[in-house]
Amino acid sequence: VEGEQKEETKGWRKGLKKVGNWLAHKDHDTWLKDIRGNLSLVATVIATITFQSALNPPGGVRPPQENGIVACPKGMKPCPGESVLAYTMAELYSSFLVFNTICFISSSAVCLWLVSGLPLNNRFFNWLLSIGMCVTISSLALTYMYGAQMVTPQPVWSTSTSMFGIVILVWLALLGVVVVVHSLRLFVWILAKLIGKPKQ
Secondary structure, three states: OHHHHHHHHHHHHHHHHHHHHHHOOOOHHHHHHHHHHHHHHHHHHHHHHHHHHHHOOOOOEOOOOOOOOOOOOOOOOOOOOOEOHHHHOHHHHHHHHHHHHHHHHHHHHHHHHHHOOOOOOOHHHHHHHHHHHHHHHHHHHHHHHHHHHHHOOHHHHHHHHHHHHHHHHHHHHHHHHHHHHHHHHHHHHHHHHHHHOOOO
């Protein structure tokens, strides 16, 4: 019985090793160097875009009064310097602001992670970084959708909703594949560590 258990364990190890090799990168060191530079660039650009979108939102802000006074008289909505669409389309603007903020924070977190010196060759840290970028890019896509909806006339937007629905479904499918692959890679790594651990 013990011999059969050992053979079964060896079979599991071989299977996990094959799956791990299939999911692993061929040149891991080169890939880590490239991905660090690429992620740093992408995260910085996204953080810049979302920062600018918050300060200069779709539809613009109300300019100062003709006499140059920036003060907000009683009853004036929006006040000078405030977003116009935040009053005319409050619900859509709130969604836009939420996803824009998520995108900015997550991209800033990725930048902080990359410059912190934490090891990227750890599978768990690598998985966290990948999920963080998935959140960043997904929230960026939703920010774009809400921003486009606010500045597009309703007759034009209503004719393009089906197109946006198809694009979102395709995006969700791609996102699901990426998350599944990275999660499977992490799961195989954890399982290989547990099975390969020698018994006391």
